[in-house]
Amino acid sequence: MRRPLARSLTALAAAALTLPALTSCSDEPAGLVIYSGRNENLVGPLIEKLEKHLGTNVDVRYGDSAELSAQLLEEGDRTEAGLFLSQDAGALGALSKEGRLAQLPPKTLDRVAPTYRSAAGDWVGVSGRVRVVAYNPDKAPTPPDSVHDLVKPEWKGKIGFAPTNASFQAFVTGMRVLEGDEAARAWLKGLKANKPKAYENNLNVLDAVDSGEVSLGLLNHYYWYEQAAEKGADKLKAKVHYLPKGDPGGLVNVAGVGLVKGADKQQSAYAQKAADFLLSTESQRYFAAETKEYPLAAGVEQADGVPPLESLQPPKIDLGRLDSLKETLAMLQEAGLV
Incomplete structure (x- = not known):
């Protein structure tokens, strides 16, 4: 692990x-x-x-x-x-x-x-590695097909994420590249307003989803598969959902x-x-x-x-443009998420 x-x-x-x-x-x-x-x-x-x-x-x-x-x-x-x-x-x-x-x-x-x-x-x-939505079927039987849905009222207090994790920050950078700074800033403020629960790392997010502490969480795909290999997939309540149609939340x-x-x-x-x-x-x-x-x-x-990998529908992006981490960190701080 x-x-x-x-x-x-x-x-x-x-x-x-x-x-x-x-x-x-x-x-x-x-x-x-x-x-x-x-x-x-x-x-x-x-x-x-x-x-x-x-x-x-x-x-x-x-x-x-x-x-x-x-x-x-x-x-x-x-x-x-x-x-x-x-x-x-x-x-x-x-x-x-x-x-x-x-x-x-x-x-x-x-x-x-x-x-x-x-x-x-x-x-x-x-x-x-691909970003996915981990979800608890008892809490979220129909997980969202876009990270933009996470700012809707029905998910208030039900989302887990790891804001200091490098992969989450790379995802936010990807959203900035794909949709522009203003759209990314608005999404972050909307996420903050929905009172997500912050965790130290992706594994903690997955554990929170699995236990039902939160309904869903944002993480990399391999955390679920590592846990499934270690414990058995049938022992995990949490499932993984791959976001379709080039959604920025499905960044590879x-x-x-x-x-x-x-x-x-x-x-x-x-x-x-x-x-x-x-x-x-x-x-x-x-x-x-x-x-x-x-x-x-x-x-x-x-x-x-x-x-x-070829079955996924990630957003099309020049990965080399994920270099503007400093600006992403400033935006996360401005939104009150770190």
Whole structure:
């Protein structure tokens, strides 16, 4: 079970001024240095496999994706990092916009559909996740087909969400990109008026839905499937509903990788091999089986029971434009949700 990650306003505000404290998986001289916004508990087993694949030591420095992105911008060509493994596309988009990522070769990019990679060719998604509505059939027998319905009076006091969670904030950023700031601001104010219940993380939201504490909640799909695998689907009262017709609440976001521009020749070579490894069948099957995320490389199927990615109806969006997190955080604060 992954440990849910939260992103705080204080930490993000400080990111541009103070480099985050990072941890390394090894004190040995590194063949490859990775800045990882993904949880060590989640990707640790893959890093061990990567070390064997590369035949060299890998030094992973863990932190928040947005903070690591800010650090890479601060370091510039002085960075020791060869590869950036991000929890979300927004942090990769921020580096791409500033020209801090190197071009990836077509053979790497072409393993993933254009929707889930950089239009500039400098980052690529390695796993995907979709936003869903978790609902309790006893409390919400007919879940809404749009997040815009959540501001209606019938859902007052019945919604659970995790406002400090990076995926919720990415969803709000996506709404801003898709519908404009004024529409997103109005939705947030409407949500606040409906008195949603805030939780620390997505897993807490799912537990609240399952127990009937709230009628429905906003979270990523894999939390339900992980719980179903652990406890048995028949033991869960909560169900998941995929939003149709390109609704912004059905955003598909990705975790992805980019090669850091300015890295030395050896770092760059190892980083390229690492990116290809994360798109290999072995790694993609790991994401599907162990994390219940969507494998993005062609030819690898999702976990049993998870609907195929191509069957979903997510909004069409350039994921690199999810980089304006600072503005989203300010909007959430203005609405009184964080």
